[in-house]
Amino acid sequence: MSEPVFVRLDGVTRQWNGAGGVRDVSLEVPRGAFVAILGPSGCGKSTLLRLLAGLETPEAGRIEIDGREVTHLPPAQRGLSMVFQSYALFPHLNVRENILFGMKVRRVSRDAREAALARATKMTGLEGLERRKPAELSGGQRQRVALARAVVSGKPLCLMDEPLSNLDAKLRHSVRRDIKALQRQLGLTVIYVTHDQTEAMSLSDTIVLMRDGRTEQIGPPEALYHAPATPFVARFIGDPPMAVVDGAALGVAAHPVGIRIEAIERVPLNEADIEAEVVETEYLGARTQVLLHHPAAEGLALILPDRVPLPPGTRLGLRLPQEHRVRFAADPHRNHAPHPPLPGDRDGHVADPNPNTHPEDQA
Amino acid sequence: MTDSTRQLQQMARRRQAVHGWLLLSPALIMLSTFAFYPSVATVWTSLWSRGTRRNPSEFVGLENYQRLLDDPTFREVAWNNLLYAGVTIPVSIVLALVMALWANAKIPARGFVRTAYFTPTMLPMIAAANIWLFFYTPGFGVLDTIGGLFGAPSVNWLGQPETALWAICAVTIWKEAGFFMVFYLAALQTIPEDLREAAQIEGASRWTYLRRIVLPLLMPTTLFVLVNALINSVKLIDHLFILTKGGPSDSSKLILYYIWESAFAFFDAPSAAAMTVLVLIVLGVGAAVQFRMLDRRTHYR
Structure with a gap:
C-alpha cells in the first residue's frame, strides 16, 4: 500500500470478562480507502468499529487517525462521522434539523449550515423532504438522512455499522451504489461493518475478515475469493462458498484443499479425481447447480450449462484442476497468538498466509 | 309476504338492540351510580339553599x-x-x-x-x-x-x-x-x-x-x-x-x-x-x- 496510512490500529484489545469483543487486532487503512469489516455475528466487528468511534475504550493497543493518537479521545475529537444500523435519527426533529444537528452544536454559521444542507440533500436525493419527521419517511429515506448527516459533518472518516441491514433487497442494491458514489465523490475513508459477504465484496477495496475477535484475513476482495488463507475464509466468502475437500481423498497429503465450484469439471468416472453422489439439482435458467455429497468434502457442487436432469444418487466423476486448488496447511498452530480451535470446528487451523494461488491474485 | 319479513327483520333488530344494551349495562350502571349521578346531583345541590327543619331548601340559582x-x-x-x-x-x-x-x-x-x-x-x-x-x-x-x-x-x-x-x-x-x-x-x-x-x-x-x-x-x-x-x-x-x-x-x-x-x-x-x-x-x-x-x-x- 503506497498511500499514507490514515487509520492505524495496533494490537487493539477489548473484551468483556475475558470473552467476546476484539483481541489483538492490528490494521492499517490508507486515506480514501473503502474497508469492509466482515464476519459472522458475534465476531467482534461492531466492537472494532465502536473502538474506532471512541464509543468503547480499548484495554490494550493504540488507535491512530490521521497521524494522531486518539486511543483515549472522546468521539467528537476524532474527526469522524458514523452511520448507525438503526440510523439513530432523532425522532422529534425533522430531516433538516436532524442533518444540521451537529453543525448547530458546533455553532457553525447559518449561511454555512444552509449551504451544507442544500449540498447534502442534493447528494442524497432528499430534496423536498426537509420538513418531514423520521416517522414519515420510508426506510430508504431514513437511511439517506443518516448518510446526509455524515456528509454534512465534513469529517474525512466515516464509520458505517451495517447500514443496509434494515432495508429490503432491492433498496439495498441502490443504496449500496449511492454509498459507493458518495465515498468516491467526497474522497471519504469509509470503514464499513457488515455480515453480508456480497456487500463487502462489491463495495470495498479491502476486506477485513474477522472471527472470534481476531482478524482472519485482510486483503482485497479478489484475494479473499481466490486465495483464502484458511478454510474459514474459504467457506465464508463467495456465494456459493468454496468447496473444501480433505486432501487424503485426492491422494495428496492430509491437508484440506479448497476449490471454487465453478472450477470443478465433470469427467468420466475413470478419469476422476473423486467421485461424488448427486444430492439435488437446482435449475437456475442458464445453468444447473448440482449439489453433491462426498464423505470427505464439504460444500461440493457442480455447475453445468443449461438444464441437466440428474436423479439424486447418480455418481459423478469430478476433476479438481490443480491450478484452481487452494491448499490449506494442516499445521495446527496459528500464525498469531495461540488460540484453541472452537469445539466442533472441523479444521480450525490457519495456513501460512499465502498458499499456492494464482500469481495475479497475490496481494 | 313482505309484511311478515318486515316483522322478522324488526324482531331481529330489536333482539340486537337488547343484546347491545345488555353488554353496555355493567359499565352504564357503574358509571351512572358512581360518576354521572353524583356529578349531576352536585350541580343540582349547588343551586339550592341549605335546608333546615323550619326553612325547607329552595331554589336559589347562583346565590x-x-x-x-x-x-x-x-x-x-x-x-x-x-x-x-x-x-x-x-x-x-x-x-x-x-x-x-x-x-x-x-x-x-x-x-x-x-x-x-x-x-x-x-x-x-x-x-x-x-x-x-x-x-x-x-x-x-x-x-x-x-x-x-x-x-x-x-x-x-x-x-x-x-x-x-x-x-x-x-x-x-x-x-x-x-x-x-x-x-x-x-x-x-x-x-x-x-x-x-x-x-x-x-x-x-x-x-x-x-x-x-x-x-x-x-x-x-x-x-x-x-x-x-x-x-x-x-x-x-x-x-x-x-x-x-x-x-x-x-x-x-x-x-x-x-x-x-x-x-x-x-x-x-x-x-x-x-x-x-x-x-x-x-x-x-x-x-x-x-x-x-x-x-x-x-x-x-
Missing part, C-alpha cells in the same frame, strides 16, 4: 356561588391551594426528572436507588403523614433534634401559620416525586442508546444532549405527569387530617379539606357542592389548556 366568593375563608383556602400547587407541582416534577436521570445512569446499586426513591409512593399517605408528624414535632422531632445539634432554636413547623403550609408542601413533594420518577424512568428507558452515541459523535455535550434530545422526547411524559400533578394538588389531602387539620387559623387548609369540612362538619351541603363544581371547572379548564398548549410542542412516537 351559593356568590356567597362563596364573598367568603374570606374560601378565598384564603383557594389562595393556599394555588400556592400549594404552584410549589409542589414544579418542584416535584423537576425532582422526579433529576432522580430519574440519576437512577437511569450507570451507578452502583441502581436497583436499590430506584426502590428507595419509589418507597414514599408505596406508603399509604396516612402512614407517611405520621412519620412526618414525628419529623416535625417540636422539641424531640427529627428536624428539631438535628437543628439543636447546630444550636438552632426549636421550631414548631406545623404549629405556626408562617410555616404550616410549607411543611405540608414538603410532605407532598417527598411523596409525589418518587411516583413521577417512575414514569420518567420508564420513558428514559425507551430512548435508544444510539441517540446518545450519535449526539456524542456530533460533538454534543451531555447538557446539550439532555436539553435538545432527552427533554423533548420526554415531553409526552411531562404532559401526563403535569396533568396528574395538577389533579393531585387538589385531590391529595390525606396528610392534612394527620398533620394540621387545616390549621393554625386556616393557614394550611386546602380546598378539598374545606369542602369536606363544609359538608360533614358544618353540614352545609350546597356550599360544598358549589365549591366542588368550581374545582371541577378549574381542573377541567387547566387540563384542556395544558393539552392544547403542550400538544403542539410534543412529539408522540
